[in-house]
Amino acid sequence: MSDQLKRVAVLGGGSFGTALASIAADNGAEVRQWLRDPALAAQINREHRNVRYLPDYAINPNVRASNDMAEVLAGAELVLVAIPSQAFRDVVRQALPWLEPEQILVSTTKGIQEDGFKLMSQILEEETGFSHIGVISGPNLATEIAQKQLTATVVASDDALTRTRVQQALGCDYFRVYASNDRYGVELGGSLKNIYAIAAGMAAALGMGENTRSMLMTRALAEMGRFAVARGANPMTFLGLAGVGDLIVTCSSSLSRNYRVGHALGEGKTLDAAVEALGQVAEGVNTVRLVRNKAREEGVYMPLAEGLYQVLFEGVPAREMARLLMRGEQSSDVEFILPREDVQKAHRRVEAGDEGEARDE
Ligand SMILES: NC(=O)c1ccc[n+]([C@@H]2O[C@H](COP(=O)([O-])OP(=O)(O)OC[C@H]3O[C@@H](n4cnc5c(N)ncnc54)[C@H](O)[C@@H]3O)[C@@H](O)[C@H]2O)c1
Ligand SMILES: O=P(O)(O)OC[C@H](O)CO
Numbered sequence: 001m002s003d004q005l006k007r008v009a010v011l012g013g014g015s016f017g018t019a020l021a022s023i024a025a026d027n028g029a030e031v032r033q034w035l036r037d038p039a040l041a042a043q044i045n046r047e048h049r050n051v052r053y054l055p056d057y058a059i060n061p062n063v064r065a066s067n068d069m070a071e072v073l074a075g076a077e078l079v080l081v082a083i084p085s086q087a088f089r090d091v092v093r094q095a096l097p098w099l100e101p102e103q104i105l106v107s108t109t110k111g112i113q114e115d116g117f118k119l120m121s122q123i124l125e126e127e128t129g130f131s132h133i134g135v136i137s138g139p140n141l142a143t144e145i146a147q148k149q150l151t152a153t154v155v156a157s158d159d160a161l162t163r164t165r166v167q168q169a170l171g172c173d174y175f176r177v178y179a180s181n182d183r184y185g186v187e188l189g190g191s192l193k194n195i196y197a198i199a200a201g202m203a204a205a206l207g208m209g210e211n212t213r214s215m216l217m218t219r220a221l222a223e224m225g226r227f228a229v230a231r232g233a234n235p236m237t238f239l240g241l242a243g244v245g246d247l248i249v250t251c252s253s254s255l256s257r258n259y260r261v262g263h264a265l266g267e268g269k270t271l272d273a274a275v276e277a278l279g280q281v282a283e284g285v286n287t288v289r290l291v292r293n294k295a296r297e298e299g300v301y302m303p304l305a306e307g308l309y310q311v312l313f314e315g316v317p318a319r320e321m322a323r324l325l326m327r328g329e330q331s332s333d334v335e336f337i338l339p340r341e342d343v344q345k346a347h348r349r350v351e352a353g354d355e356g357e358a359r360d361e
Contacts, residue, residue: 001169001360002285003029003030003168004027004029005024005027005077005078005165005168005169005213006023006029006030006075006077007029007030007031007032007075007076007077007078008021008029008031008076008077008078008079008080008169008287009031009032009033009034009072009073009076009079009080009081010023010024010031010032010033010034010079010082011033011061011072011079011080011081011083011095012033012034012083012091012108013033013034013035013036013037013040013044013050013053013080014053014084014142014249014280014281015040015050015053015054015110015142015146016082016108016142016145016326017080017083017141017144017200017282018050018053018054018059018061018063018146019054019057019143019145019146020080020082020108020145020170021033021049021057021059021060021063021080021195021325022057022060022063022081022146022167023145023170023175023281024078024170025060025061025062025063025147026060026172027164027168027171027264029062029137029163029169029171029173030103030255031060031062031063031064031067031134032060032063032064032066032071032073032076033063033064033065033066033072034065034067034068034069034072034073034095035065035066035067036067037052037139037290038231039301040052040065041065041066041067042065042349043061044065045064046064046261047340048060048061048063049319050309051060053142053280054143055143055145056073056146056310057143057146057147060257063145067319069094069095069098070097070098073091073095073098073099073103074098075093075140077095077104077165077216078103078106078165078169079099079103079104079106080106080108080323081105081107081108081109081120081124082108083109083213084109084110084111084281084283085109085110085111085112085120085283085286086111086281088107088109088111088113088123089123089127089193089283092123092124092128092272092282096127099130100130100349101128101129101131102132103128103130103132103160103249104132104133104134104162104165104166105124105128105132105133105134105188106121106133106135106136106155106157106162106166107120107123107124107132107134107136108135108136108137108299109134109192110137110187110190110191110195111191111194111283111286112191112282112287112290112291114286117290117294119135119184119187119188119191119289120135120187121133121183121187125217127259132157132159132161132162132164132340133157133159133162133165133167133183134155134156134157134159134162134166134183135155135156135157135183135186135187135190136153136154136156136166136170136228136244137153137154137186137187137190137241137242138152138153138154138157138178138190138241138242138245139151139153139241139245139246140246140249141249141253141255141256144255144257148174149174150174150176151174151175151176152175152176152177152178152202152241152245152352153170153175153177153241154177154178154179154180154186154240154241154242154244155167155177155178155180155185155187156179156180156181156182156185156187156242157172157181157183158183159355160183163179163180163181167179167205172199172354176194178240178241180237180240180242182237183232184231184233184238184357185228185233185234185235185236185237185238185242185243186240186242187242188224188227188228188231188233189224189228189237189238189242189243189246189247190242190246190290191283192224192227192287192345193220193224193246193247193250193251194225194258194277194283194284194287195220195258195261195284195287195288195304196216196223196224196250196251196284196304196307197219197247197250197251197258197263197284197292198215198258198265198282198284198285198288199216199220199251199262199304199307199308200213200217200250200251200252200259200262200268200313201254201258201259201260201261201262201263201264201265202217202257202262202263202266202311202318203216203262203266203322204259204262204263204266204307205262205263205264205265205266206266206318206319206322208322213251215251216251217247217248217251218305219304220247220304220314221238221243221244221247221322222239222249222334222335223302223303223304223305224243224247224299224302225238225335226277226300226335227291227294227295227300227302230295230300231298231299235336236300237360241249248263248283250304254282257278257280257281257282258282258283258284258285260278260282261274261275261278261282261284261285262277262311263295265312265318266274266313271285271312281316285312288305288309288312288313289309289312289313290307291305292305292308292309293347301340302349303325303327303328303329305325307321307322307325308321329344329361330343331343331344
């Protein structure tokens, strides 16, 4: 098998889909990109520029855009699905008649489906029953990739062929593709970090400092790890690019759409106004609701997700929520070293006047 892929399909005409399509074309593949808007497709083919989502960057002319699914998928060895989570299953169903079992299907989407709390690669698996399924996730702001800034991502799949072919299709001198076999952990990390990016944007708008941002990101990582463990996932994955790596970038950059929604909320906009002003999808808004509800259902302690939910959906002012969170339980730093239950037990003993026992904890 040669190193180079001949045909790559990208479903989705947004900024990330466009950036990845251009990399695959730079690497020598003929790339077909599916988007639903025929006028935008024609303009991309004419001007080699996606004026709606990445107006300032040239697209490799070997990317051909089309709203014809059959044309886009014919002969594609790799199919990248870059469609927001709320439309993901619908678009996969539209693609289904033209998909072939030998094709490699990879989700790039960092979101969760409400029904069944499904991640996108699980939808790919359910809808197709194919075996070459994977995800890519990591600190990957599309605009920076389009600028050819040095960037790394993770391809995660339990199928070695999928990992290798994605590394071949997308790896280049400015885009490095690391491999993982923890598909669920990598995909969950990408979805969860969006919640905390909203919180970080909000904190920045409220004038909070770098200590605060560092606290927020670190406690976010603890919360993500706790949720992962409760769902049987490996929290070690969150030490990598798709966990802490993506958390850092989205909690620090105003290029992140989730961060921008949070910032607008911190400035006093309503959620509807913040989302409308963005004009693109911020997956975290929906993810906060789903994760907060799941955490409650499963008894997972997630004070940040809970607090953010109350700000977004129950009208609690952001500054008031920050104060409440600071008055919450003072818990363990790293729960894998000192379990949270041990800290709580020690607190109860001291409060009951049993300090000797507390010292032994
Ligand atoms: N933009 C980034 O920096 C970035 C980076 C990494 C991952 N992602 C993830 O990739 C996913 C896609 O992101 P993006 O930035 O390319 O998308 P985007 O939000 O810029 O645009 C999404 C694309 O999907 C299309 N779309 C939306 N609903 C549709 C429907 N019902 N039918 C057909 N097409 C529909 C839109 O028209 C648009 O072309 C996101 O969910 C995000 O989590 C984005
Ligand atoms: O713009 P966002 O907030 O969807 O974030 C984009 C990517 O997920 C960053 O890795």
